[in-house]
Amino acid sequence: xxxxxxxxxxxxxxxxxxxxxxxxxxxxxxxxxxxxxxxxxxxxxxxxxxxxxxxxxxxxxxxxxxxxxxxxxxxxxxxxxxxxxxxxxxxxxxxxxxxxxxxxxxxxxxxxxxxxxxxxxxxxxxxxxxxxxxxxxxxxxxxxxxxxxxxxxxxxxxxxxxxxxxxxxxxxxxxxxxxxxxxxxxxxxxxxxxxxxxxxxxxxxxxxxxxxxxxxxxxxxxxxxxxxxxxxxxxxxxxxxxxxxxxxxxxxxxxxxxxxxxxxxxxxxxxxxxxxxxxxxxxxxxxxxxxxxxxxxxxxxxxxxxxxxxxxxxxxx
Numbered sequence: 001x002x003x004x005x006x007x008x009x010x011x012x013x014x015x016x017x018x019x020x021x022x023x024x025x026x027x028x029x030x031x032x033x034x035x036x037x038x039x040x041x042x043x044x045x046x047x048x049x050x051x052x053x054x055x056x057x058x059x060x061x062x063x064x065x066x067x068x069x070x071x072x073x074x075x076x077x078x079x080x081x082x083x084x085x086x087x088x089x090x091x092x093x094x095x096x097x098x099x100x101x102x103x104x105x106x107x108x109x110x111x112x113x114x115x116x117x118x119x120x121x122x123x124x125x126x127x128x129x130x131x132x133x134x135x136x137x138x139x140x141x142x143x144x145x146x147x148x149x150x151x152x153x154x155x156x157x158x159x160x161x162x163x164x165x166x167x168x169x170x171x172x173x174x175x176x177x178x179x180x181x182x183x184x185x186x187x188x189x190x191x192x193x194x195x196x197x198x199x200x201x202x203x204x205x206x207x208x209x210x211x212x213x214x215x216x217x218x219x220x221x222x223x224x225x226x227x228x229x230x231x232x233x234x235x236x237x238x239x240x241x242x243x244x245x246x247x248x249x250x251x252x253x254x255x256x257x258x259x260x261x262x263x264x265x266x267x268x269x270x271x272x273x274x275x276x277x278x279x280x281x282x283x284x285x286x287x288x289x290x291x292x293x294x295x296x297x298x299x300x301x302x303x304x305x306x307x308x309x310x311x312x313x314x315x316x317x
Contacts, residue, residue: 057295060288060291060292061288061292063075063284063285063288064082064083064285064288064289064291064292065077065078065079065080065082065285066078066285067081067082067285068284068285069282069283069284069285070278070279070282070284071282075285078285082285082286082288082289083289083293085286085289086286086289086290086293092273092290093270095268095269095270095272095273096251096270098182098253098257098266098267098268098269099250099251099253099269099270101182101183101185101186102186102189102249102250102253103246103247103250104186105186105187105189105190105250106246106247106249106250107246108190109189109190109193109194109197109246110197110239110242110243110246112190112194113194113195113197113198113200113201113242114197114201114239116130116134116194116198117198117201117202117205118201118205118227118231120202121202121205121206122223131198131202134194134195134198135195135196135198135199136195137191137192137194137195138192138193138194138195138196138199139195140192142192142255142256142259143255143259145188145192145256146188146255146256146258146259146260147259149184149188149256149260150259150260153174153175153184153260154174154175155173159174175260175261175265176265177265177266178265178266178267181261181265181266181267182266182267185256185257185260185261185267188256188260189253189256192256193249196245197242197246200238200241200242201235201238201239201242203238204234204235204237204238205231205234205235207234208230208231208234208235212230213226213230216229216230240305240306240309243305243309244302244305244306247298247301247302247305248298248301248302251270251294251297251298251301252269252270252271252294252298253269253271254269254271254272254275257269257272258272258275263276270290270294271294273290274287274290274291274294275287277290
């Protein structure tokens with residue numbers, strides 16, 4: 001019998017266990033490292049989030065129970081007096097009527113974004129060019145947009161010049177009445193934020209498997225039927241997100257009306273009013289209470305929307 005045969009015939013002898021003192025610490029270190037490593041990556045983002053988001057929110061809530069004027073080092077505790085003043089002064093909430101213009105504009109914006117995303121998700125000439133054209137306004141700074149459209153809508157400005165070239169004489173003050181001013185400002189918001197919704201919808205549509213379109217085409221489905229039975233169910237979560245962003249954005253509009261009109265001519269929004277309370281009338285406590293109320297309203301609207309249209313996993317395959 002050869003040595004190799006003897007080794008093969010020899011019964012397996014279980015290996016002696018390694019000394020616990022050698023393996024346990026190494027295993028513990030590995031497990032500890034596995035637990036600690038994710039927190040090391042999260043440390044900086046969490047620190048920034050706490051410093052620049054949750055800490056200011058906590059200070060804002062604390063200031064809402066005081067009479068601080070934003071300048072004096074002294075502040076007095078007033079309890080719920082600021083909230084009582086907000087709820088008893090109807091004019092402080094009448095500015096929410098201005099948000100109705102932006103809510104209507106949000107509907108127009110979502111419909112247009114969904115239409116363009118659907119059209120450009122299929123084969124179309126120059127579709128990459130049109131994608132860039134639609135998304136470009138979202139990349140521009142809001143202050144720059146405000147100044148550009150301020151000259152666009154002024155008397156004898158760009159809009160009036162274009163209308164005269166088309167043979168339409170207009171002496172209408174586009175920012176002179178509450179209706180025309182709010183309509184014009186809402187139109188600017190549609191132009192600016194259309195690209196964001198367009199990109200969201202386009203990404204959601206392109207994530208739908210192409211085999212579904214091929215099967216629908218073989219079955220003779222029209223473009224409308226493909227949209228109704230494939231695209232619409234497939235992008236429902238993204239559509240729900242867009243509605244939430246649009247509603248919250250409509251309630252907290254600020255930079256475009258603030259730059260173009262400063263809240264004049266009936267264009268003052270709740271956020272512009274809050275800023276004026278804090279920095280023009282030195283009522284930082286009342287302004288903080290107004291900001292807390294706005295935050296609660298946005299959270300409540302979001303909660304209601306999620307309850308009415310809950311996110312459901314859609315399986316199209």
